[in-house]
Amino acid sequence: MTGPSVPLPDGGARPERETSPEAGHAVGDETRFTVAAPSGIGEISPGDDLARIVGDALDREGGLRDGDVVVVTSKVVSKAEGRVVAAADREQAITEETVRVVATRPSPGGVLRIVENRLGLVMAAAGVDASNTPEGTVLLLPVDPDASARALRAALAERFGVRVGVIVSDTAGRAWREGLTDLAIGVAGVLALDDLRGGVDSHGRELSVTVTAVADQVAAASELVRGKAAGRPVAVVRGLGRFVTDEDGPGARVLVRDSETDMFREGSAEAYARGVTAGQVTGREAIERFAREAGYADGYREGFAEGFREGTGTPQQG
Template sequence: MLQVWAIAGIPEIVPGDDLATIIGERAGRLEDGDILAVTSKIVSKAEGRVVHAADREQAITDETVRIVATKRHPGGLTRIVENRLGIVGAAAGVDASNTPEGTVLLLPLDPDASAAALRAALERRFGLRLGVVITDTLGRAWREGQTDVAIGGSGVRLLDDLRGSLDAQGRRLDVTAPAVGDEIASAADLVKRKSAGLPVAVLRGLGHLLDDGAPGARVLIRDSANDMFRLGTDEAYGQGFEAGRVSGG
C-alpha cells in the first residue's frame, strides 16, 4: 500500500542551511525503503542559488542552452528552452516567486549530486536505506496545466524499464518504461501543494524501486537524436524556410 504525506514545520530556507538536519529533525519516524520527495526550490536556496537580477529575462537567457519555442502574449513573452541541465521547459527553470525582491532563484547546479548528498546524510542519521527525489514543476506538451517531475534523484530507480518482460497475457513488452520518478514527484505534489509551505513529502510502499546503483534523473531526459519535437512549429518553419532560401530552393 502506498502512503504519502508531507513533513510539517520546515522553516524558510536560506543559503547555507543544512537541509539534512532540518528535514531529519522534523521527519518523525522513517522506515527502511521510504522515499523523500524534496522541492528543488529549498535545495536551491540552501545551496545559494539565489542571484540578484533586476531583469528576469536576462537570467533566463543566461541559463538557456537552446531555444525550443517562443510565443508572445498580452502578458509578455513565453520562452520554452533547454537549460544547462538538459531540461526543456518554460523560463529555463528561473523562478521569481517566493524570493526576495530583486532576486531570482536558479535550479541546483547538479540535482542528482544534491539528492545523493541529502540521501547519504539522512541514511546516516536514521540508519535506514532511503531514496531521495528532487522535484520541480513543468508544463507538458499537448496538455494544460503543470505537474511536478523528477529533476534529481539518488538511490531510486526513476525509469522502470520493463522492455523485454512479458505482460499479463504473456506478450513481450517492447517500449514500456514507466517514468516512476515523475510519478513519485506528482504523487508528492498532491500533499505538498504549491502554497502550503510543505516542500518535502515522504512516500512509503515503494521500497521495490530503491536501487543503490540507479542512475539519477538525467536518465529521464530524451536525447536529441530521439526527440521528435525538438523545435516549436514556428521555429521549425523558420528554419526550413531559411534553409530553402540559402540553398536557392
C-alpha cells in the same frame, strides 16, 4: 535516532501482510503506498543545512523507514544552496542557464522562452523561478540536483539508519497538455526508469515498449500533498521500496530525452520558420535561372523589335 512523536502514516512496508481471501493476493508491499508531507519546515535560507532541517522535521513525525523515498522541491534545495539572484537580472540569468532555445512566444511580461537548460531540461524560462522567492529575487535551479539528492540521501540514511531514496522535484509545463506537473530533476537511490521490456504481459506476450518514468510519477504524486502555497516542501513516499536501489544510480539525466532524437526538439513555429528560410535558399538557384532565361527571352524579343524600328527609322506605333 527516530523521534517519539507523531508517526508518518502507514504505507506498504507494514510488518504483517494482509491477504485478500477472495483472490489470494497479498495486499501488502507492492499494492499500496502513502504520501505524506511533514510539517515544521520553515523558510530556508542560503547556507542552511537542508539535510538537518528535513531530518528534524521527519524525526518529529516518526523518522524514516527502510524503502522510503523523500521528495524535496528544487526550490528549497536552491535556497539552501544560495542560488538566488536579483529579479532585475532574471532575463540575463535565463540566458546564462540556456543551452538551446527551443521555442519563444510573446507574453505579457516580454518574451516567454522555452529552452533546453544546462541540465537538459526543456522548460519555460530555463527553470528560473520567481514564485515563492524573497521579494526582489528569483531562484536558479540547483547547480547539480543529482549531487544534491545524493548528499541528502547520504545524510538521511546515516541519521535514520535506513536505506532511502531521494528525488528533487520541479514543476514544469508539457506539450499537448494543460496544467503543470512535477518532474524528477534530481534522483539518488531510486529507479528513475522502470524498464519492463523483456517482461511479459498478463497474456504472456513480451512487453516491448514499456519503460515507465517512475521517478517522474513519484514527483507528481508528491506534489499533490505539497501543493504550491502550503509551505510543505518535502514529502515522504512510503511503500515503494521496490524502486529504492542500493546504489545512488545514474541520476535524473536518464529521464531526459536526447534532443537529437526528440521528435519535438523544436517548437513547431520555429521549425517551420527555419524550413521557410531553407526552402527559399534551396529552391532559389533553379528558379532564378529559369526566370532569368524567360525574362531574357522576352527582353531580347522586345529589345530586338525596338532596336530594329530605331535602326530602320520606322516611326513608333501609338
